[in-house]
Amino acid sequence: MTFEIDLGGRTRLVAVERAGAPGRFRVTLDGVTRVVDAQRFGAYGVSMLFGDDHDATTAVQIAPTALRGEMLAHLGGRAVPVSVNASRTRRSGGDAAGAAHGDHTVVAPMPGRVVRVLVAPGDEVAARQGLVVVEAMKMENELRSPRPGRVKDVLVAAGTSVEAGRVLVVVE
């Protein structure tokens, strides 16, 4: 079985097949095949021994986040977003469609409350210019324009409670 693994913005193809004994796998990545002894631990962990590297150990925990489809792989205190078969979904994502129209949506990266709206439709904005201030966890976070452009739409007002992912401002 081959999996498309999207890791750090790069898609990797990983082929997995059983290698005889239970818990042993033949894994192929970038044309290199390795024998791995893999064991689950806890609800999210995979403990691996790499046969080609003197049974070097690596323990990774992979757990879903609050965002649909996103998982975080935890290794040695670091957490990296990872998704499986992501390349297929990316092609149908709304992201590419929006980019084609030259629009850029600025969304709430976390749930919170809009404290101030700093721009109005029609305003010219510079890259990194503040658009909206959202308060979450007692801090005010200024959300900035990712690029220079013109404000096409402002979809929230001061006082609006927003969920993560809510589109706040459209810059064209």
Next chain:
Amino acid sequence: MKVLIANRGEIAVRIIRACRELGLPTVAVYSDCDRDARHVRDADQAVHVGGGPATDSYLRIDRLLDAARRTGADAVHPGYGFLAENATFARACLDAGLTFIGPSPDVIAMMGSKTAAREAAIRAGVPVVPGSDRPFAADVPTDVIARDAERVGYPLVVKAVAGGGGKGMRQVDRAEDLPSAIRTARSEAGSAFGDSTIYLERRIVRPRHIEIQLLGDHHGTVLPFVERECSIQRRHQKVVEESPSLAVTPDLRERMANAAASVARSVGYTNAGTIEFLLAEDGAFYFLEMNTRLQVEHPVTEMVTSRDLVHWQIRIAQGEPLTIDPAQALTPQGHAIECRIYAEDPDQGFLPSPGLIRGVRAASGPGIRNDGGIAAGYTVPVFYDSMLAKLIAWAGTRVDAVARMTRALSEYEVLGIRTTIPFFLWLMQQPEFLEGRFDTTYLDALLASRNGQSFIALTKEEEDRIAIAAALNAWMQASAGGAPASAAGPVSAWKAAARREARQP
């Protein structure tokens, strides 16, 4: 004595532990979104006090007092934040016949006003940073404040009188930036503290933030402790604290401790408190403010002095005299470092990252202390401060403490949400941090210079192994008859967009 803890999260858990060690029963309080929280399970009793927003629960004095009455609690520990420095709450506790584990309401009120605290320091003969003579209420026009700003001199800092933790605080380098700084400081202070009164203070260039922990009993003893070094700050919020400070000699330590103690004595201070100083490059130090409560970073002091500050808070409140040897309190044994682990994504400009915690692998082992308030299955709410836990490393030397902290951070995993752990792993490798060459401007400047580069450092081999683990994970899920991992759905477009934005310089 039965103790009601008017707080939540890690500090509630910390106080419950101290009470249990002293044989005292505890009462926790919780809001709608905290029914699942760890402090609720750890306490002997727990009382619901309202809705998610703190103004509807943890800040509701009437409900907290009612909870104390209904459970028969006879003492209240306020922790830090929320009502910890609210004189009205302390007074209401006393009026209800409860012991308030903290200083007297009058002292809280006096030292809680930054301007009154400055006056107290001046009266005690301790130097203060030049600033406004009086606070500016919410209705004072900007041009009046601007005239005072000319007198104080630029660069300056606009500060909320009721402020703390960097909230309601803005730096201003030029006169034209003053009006917007006043506006944001007032707005933030208004929503965080319910008081948008501000004042101005000259900005000391490249200072260190050094603070002195104190205990005062009801028998006239005020005891200062070895300093804490809190200069590693992001946007005026402490993120790493340590004790002792590499910048403080035994002579300077004694002078700062004496200055702190004389301020505390002059106001009749009791219980735990902390005096914050700015230490200038030339070795001069200035009184900054007093925190009339237990500090977040109190564990580093505990680690190097082998004293339990929460035990002492309770014992002092019970009328016991301090029996700690003053010389020992000022003599650090080894070195301790604390990292504040937040539910924030360092790779997205430290945006809050609330959500369901799928699992916790907390660091432990020799010299490690984990003061946490989280557990698997808990959803980090959006309503409160995003601190999840404090990780403290102790060792005989600072070099060993850093190595121990690095080891512990690499063990620490909070599954399902992003945390600041990768940021600390990075920070523990920075040459200026390792050599102790930093001031309060260090971290913000360093972060700005990185242009949003990721904190997550992975070797090619590590990346390969994560990809393999993800594939094996998906294979095992599929073969176990569960839904294949690909059914989890697409990466949402907005999240991808948000991440791209964060990477833009």
